[in-house]
Amino acid sequence: MSYWAMTACPTQRAGRESSFTRVERLPQHVFSAAIPVDTSSSVAVGCGAMASAARRRVSPGPDRVTAMWLAHHWPEDYDRCVRIGRSHVCRRCLVLYPVALVVMVATLGWHPPAVVDVIVVALGPLPAVAEFVAEHVGALAYSARRQVLVTVPLAVGLGRGFARYLTDHTDPLFWAVVLVYGGICTASAMFGSRRGGSGLAGDDAVDA
Helix, strand or coil: CEECCCCCCHHHHHCCCCCCCCCCCEEHHHHHCCCCCCHHHHHHHHHHHHHHHHHHHCCCCCCCCCCHHHHCCCHHHHHHEEEECCEEEEHHHHHHHHHHHHHHHHHCCCCCCHHHHHHHHHHCCHHHHHHHHHHHCCCCECCHHHHHHHHHHHHHHHHHHHHHHHHCCCCHHHHHHHHHHHHHHHHHHHHHHHCCCCCECCCCCEEC
């Protein structure tokens, strides 16, 4: 009776023959003097380590990390972005700034009644601010659709605010909205970072 001295795991034996598998047949008495080794456990441990390393090498992740100025999020938060080609673009900003620019140009030089500007500039951003705060304190799960819906009135208010700012750089309504809402959002973001996250699990990213 004789034994095969093989230490390669099954994946190695099934593929190309390695130097470990080409071992000569030796008589049993040669092994009787050797220190007993549990080859089955060593093979299992070796194969398990190789499988773990392989899983780490092929672990899923973004195929390309987008610059922060464009994505505004780290790769683990790319569900908050729209994928355009190979780049990830912040979903909120993709809606916010184009709409705000159009509103700013369209209303530049317009002088409506004061109550109209108060409603548009001060109350328009309110849904987006409320959503931002609720998400960062953990009371609301992230939703891409909801984010887009609340960003539209925010963009209208921001665009009208920009138009007022270009007319008067010290416009009190514009600066009051910036300081109050900006302070609230900053405080909630800092609170969310301390609690280890910015909300619950959200929707998947949208390809475009």
